[in-house]
Amino acid sequence: MSKNKKTVVCLCGGGAGTHILAATLGSKENFTVNVFTRKPEKWTKKITVQIPNEKREIVGNINIVSSNPKEVFKNCDIFISNGPAMANPIYLRAMEPYLKDGAIIGNIFGQGGFDFAVLDIIGGKKEFEKRKLKVFSLKGIPWVCRTLEYGKSAKIVGKKTRLQMAAIPKIKEIENELKVLCEELFNIQTIILPNMLCITLVPGNQIIHSGRYYGLFSKWNKDIEYEEKDFPLMYQDFDDFSAEITQKLSDELLLLKKGIIEKFPEIDLSPIIDLKDNIYDAYKEQVKDTTNLKTVFCTNSAYAGIKTPMHKKDNGKLIPALKSRIFYEDIPFGLLILHNIGEILDIKTPTMDTCILWAQDLMNMKYLEKNGKMNQKAIQGTGCPMNFGIKTIEQLVNNSLDWK
Numbered sequence: 013m014s015k016n017k018k019t020v021v022c023l024c025g026g027g028a029g030t031h032i033l034a035a036t037l038g039s040k041e042n043f044t045v046n047v048f049t050r051k052p053e054k055w056t057k058k059i060t061v062q063i064p065n066e067k068r069e070i071v072g073n074i075n076i077v078s079s080n081p082k083e084v085f086k087n088c089d090i091f092i093s094n095g096p097a098m099a100n101p102i103y104l105r106a107m108e109p110y111l112k113d114g115a116i117i118g119n120i121f122g123q124g125g126f127d128f129a130v131l132d133i134i135g136g137k138k139e140f141e142k143r144k145l146k147v148f149s150l151k152g153i154p155w156v157c158r159t160l161e162y163g164k165s166a167k168i169v170g171k172k173t174r175l176q177m178a179a180i181p182k183i184k185e186i187e188n189e190l191k192v193l194c195e196e197l198f199n200i201q202t203i204i205l206p207n208m209l210c211i212t213l214v215p216g217n218q219i220i221h222s223g224r225y226y227g228l229f230s231k232w233n234k235d236i237e238y239e240e241k242d243f244p245l246m247y248q249d250f251d252d253f254s255a256e257i258t259q260k261l262s263d264e265l266l267l268l269k270k271g272i273i274e275k276f277p278e279i280d281l282s283p284i285i286d287l288k289d290n291i292y293d294a295y296k297e298q299v300k301d302t303t304n305l306k307t308v309f310c311t312n313s314a315y316a317g318i319k320t321p322m323h324k325k326d327n328g329k330l331i332p333a334l335k336s337r338i339f340y341e342d343i344p345f346g347l348l349i350l351h352n353i354g355e356i357l358d359i360k361t362p363t364m365d366t367c368i369l370w371a372q373d374l375m376n377m378k379y380l381e382k383n384g385k386m387n388q389k390a391i392q393g394t395g396c397p398m399n400f401g402i403k404t405i406e407q408l409v410n411n412s413l414d415w416k
Contacts, residue, residue, distance in 0.1 A: 020075075021197075022046040022088045024103040025095030026055075028157040029120050031166035033092065035061035037197065038072025045074050046084040048103070052077040055163035062160070062167040077163075085110035091117045092197075096337050097124025097345035097395060104133045114144045116193070122149025122211035123218060124345035125395040127180055127411050132400045141181065141415075148190040149211045151176035151283070152294055154198045156314045170314025171200070173296050176283065178205040181415040206280035207412030212353075213269055215287040218346025219261045221338045222367045227254025228320065229332050230370060237329035243322065247315035255306035260363040262287035262305075265350060271357035275405050279412060334374050343371045344394035348379055352386065352396040356405055360384075 021037055023030045026049040037043040038059060047055060055077040061070045078084045085091070085107045093103050100119065111117075111134075119126045126149050134140045156170035177194050179187045187204045194202040205211065224246065244251070269284045285293070288305045291312065300311035309315060321338060322330040333339075347364050354361040365384050372379050379390050392399060402408050 018042055018044045019090060020044045020046065020088045021090045021092060022048055022084050022107070024048045024091065024093045024107075025099060026051055026162070027094055028159045028166050029094040029153060029155070031059055031159055031163075032061055032155060032157050032168060033094070033197070034074055035059040035070045035072035035166070036199070038074055039070050040072075045072065046076040046078075046088065047074055048079070048081065048084045048106070049077065050079055051163070052079050059163075060165040062165070064167070064169075065171075081106040081110065087112075089115065090193075090197075091115065092120065093118065093126075094120045096341045097121075097126075098341055100124060100126055101129050101133065104129055108133055111143065111145065114146070116146045116148070116190070118147070118194075118197075119149040121153050121216070122151070122178065122208070123214060123216050124341070125212060125349055125397060125400070127208045127211075128395070128397060128400040128402065130180075131411070137410075146179065146181070146186055146190060148177050148179045148194060149208065150194070151178070151205060151211055151214050152216060154200055156318070169318075170295070170298060172294050173201070174294075175200050175202040176205050176210075177202050178208045178211045180208060180411055182207060182412065183415050205283050209272070209279065209409065209412045210281060210283045212349065213265060213281065213284045215262050215265055215284070215290050217337075218342045218350065219258060219265060219287055221342045222347055222364075222371070223258025223261050224250065224254045224320075225332070225338050226367045226370060227251060227257050232332060234331075237325065237327075237331055238322070240322075240324070240328070240330055243320060243330060246318045246320040247309045247312065248317065250306050250309035252306060255304070255309070257363065257367070258287065259305050261347075261367070264354075264361045264364055267359055268350060268353050268357060268361075271359045272353075272405065272409065275357075276409050279409055332374070339371055339375050343368060343375070344379065344391075344396075346395075348386075348391065349395050349397065351380070352391075352398055353408065355386065356397070356403070356408060 034045050038045040057074050059072050076084050091107050093100050155168045157168050159166050179190045191202050191204050269281045288308050291308050292299050295314050298313045301307040321333040321336050323333045347368050351361050351364050368380050378387050
């Protein structure tokens with residue numbers, strides 16, 4: 013970005029991560045920050061972020077907050093998506109008319125086939141190259157953070173020691189440019205991942221959330237309610253059964269990795285590692301006990317105190333959060349993508365299928381038939397590669413091969 017003028021950044025979505033970036037970037041002289049959100053009336057022009065571990069807070073200024081794409085997207089240099097994966101196509105379609113040549117599109121967490129969606133909405137690889145667009149996706153969210161007061165303040169609970177980023181076009185000079193940019197945006201050391209498949213296959217929320225929620229609620233029915241004071245924490249109280257299911261999900265993901273490498277040995281998927289190792293790699297000394305997957309969850313200080321997402325009924329009792337991202341992001345934009353890749357590779361994913369079949373019943377959906385095959389009609393609108401015309405392994409790896 014030019015050092016002679018301010019870089020205009022538009023943050024898409026109103027989550028905790030947007031609050032963090034609005035404050036941190038808005039506190040710097042070389043950035044102008046806009047926010048695209050459905051609830052602009054709830055935002056103030058000053059955002060405060062607390063960082064207890066560093067015993068300080070940051071106050072940043074926002075230029076424009078609006079739900080009108082023209083107001084926030086026009087003349088932007090960088091667009092950063094920070095909403096749930098199901099919102100990415102909405103953001104991309106809204107920004108597409110305002111993308112100037114050379115614009116940068118970033119995604120805080122690339123789970124959900126972000127590169128597939130970008131190229132589809134832009135009009136394909138040739139149009140993407142013609143407009144000299146650049147895309148980066150992060151392997152994981154930079155912080156564990158919480159919104160304190162919506163539109164006004166947030167808190168960083170934990171911070172990753174390093175970030176991992178993949179980019180398209182897969183050209184070394186552009187990858188290096190976007191690495192430097194990410195370090196400026198997030199103030200965290202960033203390394204370049206070999207390709208976008210390293211984002212698609214990351215053992216992240218779709219593995220962690222699905223395994224934990226199935227572990228907690230696989231036998232739940234609508235007659236069961238829970239007392240808030242007695243309910244286990246999401247990570248700190250991780251139990252043996254949740255760990256067993258989550259480990260099996262991680263194992264199946266690694267089978268997909270193996271299947272891709274067998275057909276395309278030149279594809280580097282070395283960053284895709286076992287979930288336990290992946291968590292330790294992200295949080296290092298914040299994890300006190302690395303004996304097994306359960307202890308890694310239970311002793312990670314960045315996860316400490318995080319409550320299990322639940323829905324509180326009028327009577328004060330709790331039930332599973334059936335309308336949450338754990339269902340509507342981690343299934344259609346997580347496990348289903350992995351299942352679809354399994355179908356392309358002819359690799360069975362029985363634990364993933366078990367979690368999908370269980371979740372879809374609670375969602376009143378039918379993504380999978382009882383025989384494990386995908387329901388072509390129901391998967392429309394999900395992140396499945398099939399929705400973007402990707403039906404072969406050659407098409408799947410296309411974005412992850414060198415562009416030049």
